[in-house]
Amino acid sequence: MRISISSRPRRADVPVLPSGSGLAYFPFAALLLLAACSDPELLVEYRGEALDAVDMHLHTGEWEDIGPTTQRFLAERFPHPVGLNAEETASDSISPAGILKQLDRAAVRRGVLLAVYAPRTVGITTNDAVIANLAHDPDRLLGLASVRVDAWGTDADEQLAALDEALSAPGMVGVKLAHAHMHFRFDDPAYWGTYEVAAAHAAPVYLHTGPTPFPGAAEGPEYTDPAYLEPAIVAHPDTDFILGHLGFDFLNDTPGQLEECIRLASAYPNVWLEASALGSKNADPDGEHLALAMTRIREEGLTDRLIYGSDGPQAPGFVAEYLDRTLVAMEAGDWTAEQAAAGLAGNFDRVFGLEAE
Amino acid sequence: MIRAAACSLVVLLLAAGPGLAADAPDAASFDALGGGHDRGDVTLALQGGWPRLSLRGQVGAGARLAPVLEIEATPSWRIEPSLGVGISLLRRPEGRLSTEVLLGWHAQHGALAQRGPSAVARVRVMGTARRIGFWLAIGTRHTLLFDRTTVRRSSGEEVSWSARHRWSPHLAGGFVWAVHRNVGVEVGLDWTFVDVEVVAISLPGIHVGLQFGGGPR
Numbered sequence: 001m002r003i004s005i006s007s008r009p010r011r012a013d014v015p016v017l018p019s020g021s022g023l024a025y026f027p028f029a030a031l032l033l034l035a036a037c038s039d040p041e042l043l044v045e046y047r048g049e050a051l052d053a054v055d056m057h058l059h060t061g062e063w064e065d066i067g068p069t070t071q072r073f074l075a076e077r078f079p080h081p082v083g084l085n086a087e088e089t090a091s092d093s094i095s096p097a098g099i100l101k102q103l104d105r106a107a108v109r110r111g112v113l114l115a116v117y118a119p120r121t122v123g124i125t126t127n128d129a130v131i132a133n134l135a136h137d138p139d140r141l142l143g144l145a146s147v148r149v150d151a152w153g154t155d156a157d158e159q160l161a162a163l164d165e166a167l168s169a170p171g172m173v174g175v176k177l178a179h180a181h182m183h184f185r186f187d188d189p190a191y192w193g194t195y196e197v198a199a200a201h202a203a204p205v206y207l208h209t210g211p212t213p214f215p216g217a218a219e220g221p222e223y224t225d226p227a228y229l230e231p232a233i234v235a236h237p238d239t240d241f242i243l244g245h246l247g248f249d250f251l252n253d254t255p256g257q258l259e260e261c262i263r264l265a266s267a268y269p270n271v272w273l274e275a276s277a278l279g280s281k282n283a284d285p286d287g288e289h290l291a292l293a294m295t296r297i298r299e300e301g302l303t304d305r306l307i308y309g310s311d312g313p314q315a316p317g318f319v320a321e322y323l324d325r326t327l328v329a330m331e332a333g334d335w336t337a338e339q340a341a342a343g344l345a346g347n348f349d350r351v352f353g354l355e356a357e
Numbered sequence: 358m359i360r361a362a363a364c365s366l367v368v369l370l371l372a373a374g375p376g377l378a379a380d381a382p383d384a385a386s387f388d389a390l391g392g393g394h395d396r397g398d399v400t401l402a403l404q405g406g407w408p409r410l411s412l413r414g415q416v417g418a419g420a421r422l423a424p425v426l427e428i429e430a431t432p433s434w435r436i437e438p439s440l441g442v443g444i445s446l447l448r449r450p451e452g453r454l455s456t457e458v459l460l461g462w463h464a465q466h467g468a469l470a471q472r473g474p475s476a477v478a479r480v481r482v483m484g485t486a487r488r489i490g491f492w493l494a495i496g497t498r499h500t501l502l503f504d505r506t507t508v509r510r511s512s513g514e515e516v517s518w519s520a521r522h523r524w525s526p527h528l529a530g531g532f533v534w535a536v537h538r539n540v541g542v543e544v545g546l547d548w549t550f551v552d553v554e555v556v557a558i559s560l561p562g563i564h565v566g567l568q569f570g571g572g573p574r
Contacts, residue, residue, distance in 0.1 A: 071468045072468055075468035076469065076557065077557045079558045079559065080549075080551040080558070081434065081559075083468070084431060084435060084465070084466075085434065086467065282557065
């Protein structure tokens with residue numbers, strides 16, 4: 001059953017004009033103008049409560065930095081004929097201004113932009129590009145840095161130094177990795193230096209888990225099954241690992257490794273869960289996959305481990321739509337308002353050390 | 358230029374009465390959109406709108422046959438020229454039924470670049486009442502896209518070809534007004550479900566049309 005929800009921004013109260021006439025109105029008119037010009041209060045409604053939301057999974061970058069097969073994959077997901085001019089559509093959508101517009105529409109307080117180095121699959125969004133884009137609104141945009149691994153055998157030290165530098169930039173609060181897109185195994189210790197650099201910055205590491213639909217990705221379980229990540233989780237207790245997409249199988253649109261992700265989060269205090277993309281209209285038309293995920297997370301007492309993300313901006317309106325679908329799934333999974341507040345923003349603030357803000 | 362075109366249309370409208378009998382089963386517009394050309398009848402139909410433009414030329418060849426040349430385009434991105442034949446199945450004062458088969462070429466640019474041969478089959482049905490007609494066309498377009506894969510190894514280069522099939526059914530319809538025996542105007546909707554199961558969703562289109570034609574009556 002779909003519940004009645006609203007993710008529209010709630011605006012600050014506007015002063016009411018008193019009775020009277022003439023210049024007496026002036027101060028009130030000025031107040032009215034100030035109120036109208038001030039930033040709206042961005043909250044979403046869940047079970048009668050107004051909640052704060054942070055979207056930790058947003059993509060930015062340039063269309064031309066995406067590989068041709070992935071460009072085609074993305075263009076086919078736009079409605080025809082919009083997809084024919086995918087470059088213009090995507091460029092508007094993944095610019096900082098476009099992302100902020102989507103955050104406003106979704107009433108999401110803050111968004112996190114991801115750097116990506118996956119030249120064989122989804123393309124490249126450099127750490128520098130993300131850092132530059134954060135400057136459009138440093139109060140609302142944060143970033144996750146990434147690391148280039150395609151010549152790791154010869155330049156690992158150089159890449160780790162670059163990651164260290166990127167994590168020193170204002171607003172860069174974590175690390176994004178996608179083993180399947182970047183073609184390196186979850187259990188290969190040669191890459192674990194990344195987790196050590198992340199821990200030195202108290203920067204959580206977000207990892208794509210589960211089979212991916214992007215052409216050219218490595219789909220073997222050693223790249224997609226989070227069970228292969230367990231040795232790294234055990235070896236790096238000071239590093240927080242965020243299991244992106246809950247191991248969802250985007251090739252077959254099935255829950256994939258959901259139970260493995262839940263097992264890891266139950267077993268280790270440094271494992272967090274993120275449910276982006278798997279509940280989209282394409283992957284989950286009836287909302288059953290996302291509802292199952294929310295139900296299982298609540299049943300296992302892991303509502304304090306979920307961090308909200310959408311995997312937007314994708315198409316116009318996606319960020320708001322995904323938030324709505326998540327709220328519906330939380331309701332279906334019988335989450336309380338307090339648990340939803342944690343999943344939508346509180347857990348994010350906690351793991352990224354932003355609670356004091 | 359737009360003003361001149363509008364003036365021309367007004368002149369056509371004013372001149373419509375004497376050029377057309379009150380009952381107009383032979384109007385060129387009806388031939389162009391519903392099929393049923395007499396031998397020697399020629400029609401030209403233009404449609405402009407979003408997202409597609411189209412041009413159709415047809416000539417009656419007798420024996421209920423009418424060869425057709427058709428060009429559909431989404432400007433700057435996609436063009437589909439085709440050549441084929443229309444077959445009139447039924448022609449009555451109250452309506453028409455026809456079918457057509459075309460072979461052509463498909464070219465698309467941008468991130469979804471495609472090119473290859475295509476085949477179209479379509480059925481047209483039209484109801485007419487005096488100068489007004491309602492038409493509906495339902496059709497299917499099948500396109501073959503050929504891919505060349507080149508594998509370069511130290512031992513040499515290997516080239517292989519493969520083909521992908523794309524299916525784009527379509528539905529169109531509209532109201533036509535035979536302003537004159539030789540001229541008509543139309544407004545309608547069209548919906549091409551482009552590359553079913555590949556492209557996520559296709560948006561419907563809208564168009565206005567103009568038809569010209571005549572023959573040795």
